[in-house]
Amino acid sequence: MKVDKYSIAKLILLQERTFTYQKLADTLHLSSKTIRNQIDDVEEFLNKYDIELYRQPGIGIELVGQRQDILNCYKQCLVEIKDSHELSSTIRKNIIVFNLLTKSKKITMSYLEDLLFITRPSIYNDLKEIEEFFETNDVKIEKTRKTGIELICGEKRKRKCLLDWATSMLKEDKVNYYSYPEIINYMDYVFGDFNNHYRTYLRNFILSVENFAKFKITHSELERIITLFLISFERIQKGYTITINHELKKKLKNVKILEFMKENDAKLNSKFGIQLNDNEILYLSSLLSSNSTSTYEVAFQESSNPKLLFEIIDIFYNTLQDYMIEFDKDYFRVKLFPYLEKVMQKSNFEYDLYNPNEETIKVLYPKLFNLAKLINPIMNEIVNKELPSSGIATITLLLADISLIQINKLVCYYVVTNNIFEQDLNIHTLKNNIPNLEVVTDETIINFSASDIDFIISNEPIDTVKIPVFIAPLVFTPEFLILLKQNVKEIIEKKANSFFKK
Template identity: 25%
Template sequence: MNSRWMEILQILKTAKEPITSSQLSTDLQVSSKTVRNDIQALNALLQNHNTKINAFRGKGYTLETNGESSLQSLLQGAGDMKEIIPDEPGDRVNFLVERVLLDSGYVKIEDLADELYISRSTLQSDLKKVREILKEYDLTLNHKPNYGIKVNGSESKIRYCISEYIFNLKPAALEESHDWLAALPENDLSIIRNSILSQLREHNIVTSDVSLQNLTTHLAIACKRIRENNQVEIIHEALYEMKDTKEFAVAKEILQDIEAALDVSFPENEVAYLAIHLQGTKLVGPNHGKEKMKTVIDTEIQMLVKEIVNRIDEKYHFQLSNDEELLFNLSLHLKPAINRYKFQMNIRNPMLEEIKTKYPTSFEAALIGSELLYEKVGIYVDEHEIGYLALHIEAAQERMKRASSNGRNCLIVCASGLGSAQLLIYKLKDRFGDTLDIKGTTELYNLPYQSLSDIDFIVSTVPIEDDPGIPVVRVSTILGDSDVDQIERLITKDTSVIEQYVHERYTFLNRQFESSEEVIRFLGNVLMKDGIVEGDYIDSVLERESYSPTSFGNLVAIPHPLEPKTDSTFWSIVTLKKPIQWEDKLVQIVFLLNVNRYKKDDLKPMFHSLVQLVDDRNFVQQLLQCRTYIQFKNKLGNR
C-alpha cells in the first residue's frame, strides 16, 4: 500500500458524508482519473479486510466496513512498515531529508538510488530540493567522491533542523510511533520522558504537553548525536551566563538521571544547551501567586507587552490596554519565547491551522506583536508563536465580551423631539430587552459629531444620506412588524452578506491564474483602475502574505492588505478553473478583503461572516460550480 492509498482511506474513514472524486483529487493533488484507478485497486485489497469503498453517482465515495479492527490493523500495519518505499516526489524528498539528517556518516548515492528504486538522475533532482531545504537551516549537503553525501553545519543547527523539519512534519501525538523515534529504543525514550517529568515535579515546574514533547524530542536527538560523537558548541559567554540560573540546575539533574540509566555521558555544553531549552518553558508552579510571579518578569518585557497591546488597540480598537490579565499572560509567555528564538529553539503549535481559521482577527492582531518584536528585540517569530499570541488576544476579547452587556449596541436618531425618542426607546426595550443596549439618542444634524466606535447599528426615524460606516435601520416611531424584523436580523447578526460585501463589479468566476501573486495583482489592479485604492495597495497585500499565508485550507484563501485602505468594507472574489498552489495549500476560491479605513473595527464581523461561508466543504464546491454572478449571489443568499 502506498502513501496515497493510505491517505484516501484516512480521508474516507473520517468523512461524515460522501467525498467526490474532484474533492479527493484536490486533496491528493492528482487527477480524478488517478483517484478512480486508486479506488479500484484499493477495493481489490480491502476485500480481505471486510471493507469496501462504495461509489454513489452524483454524491461521491463512502467507506463501508464490517470489521473496524480489521481495517485499523491494515492501516496500522501499513503505517508501521519501515520498508515502505515512497513513490511520490514530495514523499521521496522528505525521506531523503530524514535519511541524511539521521545518519551522521556518509551515505552513498548509488545506495539511495537502489533503496528508492529510482535512477541516478531522478535522485539528483530530488537531492537538489533537499539542498534547498537544508539551506533554510544554514546547512549544506556535501558530496565526497567514493564516500557519498553528508550534512555539514554546526551541531546546534543540525539538531534544530532534525527537530523542526522531521519532528514538526509528523503528527503531534508523542505516543505515536514515528520513524525518527527508532533512533532510540522505546525503553530509552521512556527513561528520558520520566526523568524530565520527575525533575519538573520536584522543582514545581509547570509546562505544557507540547513543551514536554519538545524537551523529550530534544533529548532523544541529543542522545543519538552524542553516541555518534557529535556535541553542541556553546559560546563561553553564554555558558558562563547559564551556570547560575535555575534552568541550569534543573537541566543538570535531568541529565544526571539519564546518565545513570543510559550509557551516555553529557558534557557541560549539553547541560547548558538543555538549560536554554528549559528557558522556553514556564518555570513557575501552580501555587505561585500572581504578584510573586510578576517578580520573574523583566520590566523591559512588561513595557514591550504594553506597547504591543497599545499598537493592537490603535489598529483594531479592541480596547485591551487596561486588561491586566492579558498584559500579565503575554509577559509570562514572551519571556521564554524570546529565549527560544534567541537560541533558535523551535516550538510547535498543534492548534495553528484551527487558530488561523476560527480566530482570524486575533491572528491578524498577533502579527502586529510579531512586527514589534522584530523592531524592538530583533527577533523574527514564526506562525506557531504568532498562533499562541493570538490565543491570548482572543481570550481577552472573550473576557471583555462576557463582562459587557450581552446585547448589541445601538444609537437612536430621531427628528421629532425627545418625547418621540423616549417612546421609541421604551418600545425597543419592551420588545428586545437585554439583547439590545441603547447607548443614547441624537438629532440628525448632531450625528456627524457622535462617536460610533462602540455602536453596532443606528435606528433612525429619518433618512440618513451620508454613510455613517455602520448599518442603519429606518423605522417608524410606532415600530411596526417590518421594523422589528430588520432589528432582529441585526441583533442576531443575520445581516445580508450579499448586500454588504459582495458586488458584481468585483466578482470574477471561473478564471485562469497560475499563482497567488497573479491573483492578487489582478484583483488589486481592478481596484486601482476604479480609483478605490492607491498605488501601494498590491505591495501591502503581498507583504501581508509574506508574514503568514492566508490560505486556510478547504480550497479557500482570504488575502488582505496590512492596513485598511478602502472607504467601505467589501470583498473582491475570484473562483478558478483549476486549483493553484498557495504556499502549502491548494486554493480555488479567493476572497480579497477590503476594510473601511474609517471603521476598522468591523473587520471581526466580516471575518465571522466569511468563515461561516467557507467552512463548509460542500458549499465551497457548490460556489465553484457557479458560472454567473446571479448563480453565485443566489447560492450565497440561500445558504
C-alpha cells in the first residue's frame, strides 16, 4: 500500500513527545529520505489547521498546535486514509484480534467501524472466523449490542492467544499495518530484530536457570518461551496479572527452577520495569519446568554409538565452514549432541521433532534454515535417516544462537595515553556501556591477532591500520560515548552481514 502524506501526518499527530524523521521512518518501515521528501507536503497540510512543526537542532521536532485543531486535523486524516486504503479481511481480523486481547474495556461496533473503515455486516463476518481462532484456546467471544464485544477467559489464556497471534503476524507484511502504530510497536517489542537486547537478555537469563537447575531446554522451545516471557512482562506493566493455583508447585518437574526464579526475580523486575508477585514467579517457573528435560536424560553415554553422532556433527561443522565464518566447534558439539542423541534413541524418529515455531523460525532466519538443511545429506549417508522440516527448525535455532554470540562479541584495543586511574575509569565505563566487550591493552595485546580486534580507541590518529580508530578524550565524555555507541552498532551490523561467506 502506498504511504501518503495523510498517513505520515496521522502518525505525527499521535506523537506525544519530541520526535525525529528517523523515528517516523522506523515506525512506517520507510527510509528517512522518503519521509524528508514528503515532509513539505505534510507540513503544508498541517498548516491548514494552524499546526506547525517546531524543529530543534540536535533534539528533534515538536508538534505545536491547539488541542481542538489537532483533533480536527486527525479526523480529516482518517477521512483521507479511508478513501485511499482498503484493508483485506486477514488484516482486519488481525487488528480486531489484537484489540480484543489488549484493550481493557469492551470494544464497541462503532469503534471498529471507525478503526477499520467498514460496515457492521463486514465486521460480523470477520468475527465468525475470529471465533474459530479463539476456540482453539478455549476462549469465547461475548457480543452484546449495548456494551460491545469482549473475551471470556482468564489472563493465562489471553497470553497464550497473544503468543499465537504474534507468531502468526511474523508472516505478515508490516507495511500493511503502518497506520496502526500500536501493532507495529507491540511486534517490535516482542520480537524486534536479530540483535534485540530484550531477547538476548532473556536468552542468557534462561540459560542461567538451566545451568543452576541442571536441566536442558530444547532449542525448539527456547524462543517460544522467551516470547511468552515478553508478552507476560508487557501485560504486567499494564496491570494484568495471573491468578494461579499454588498446588502447581507440587507438579513442577524441577523445583530448583522456582528456587532460582525467586532468588533472581529482582533482576527481571529491574530490567523490564515490573514487579513480579508469587503467582507470576510460579507461572514463569512452570513454563520453564514443563519444557525442561533432566541433564541426566541426555548424558552422552546413553548413545549406542556416540562416535557415529560426533562423526555426523563434525562433518556438518566442516560443511558449514564453507558458508559461515569460523565459530566455536566445542560449543557446537556440546549443544547439538543431546538433540541428535534423543532423536537416535527413538525408533519412530519423532522425539522433539514437532516444533510449534517452525514457520516463525523460517521467517526469522531464512538463511540459517537453509544451512541447517545441509545436515540431512550427511545423516542420510551415515544412518540412512533424515530430519523433517521441524527438526531442521530446531537446528536453525542452534545456529542462530551461535551467530548471535559471534556477532555480539566485540574486542577493543585501548591505546589512550593517560594515567592508570583514568585508564581504569575509561575501561570500566566502556564495559558498562557496551555489552559483551573485551578491552585489550598494551599488556594483553600479545594474546590477540589483528583480525580479533574490532576497533581501536586512541587519543591520537593511527593511519597505519585498517581497523576503525575512534579518537577519544583522556576522560570519556557523554558526547563521545553516544558517538561511540552509534559506531559500534554499525560495526555489529557489518559483522552480521559478513557472518556468511556466501
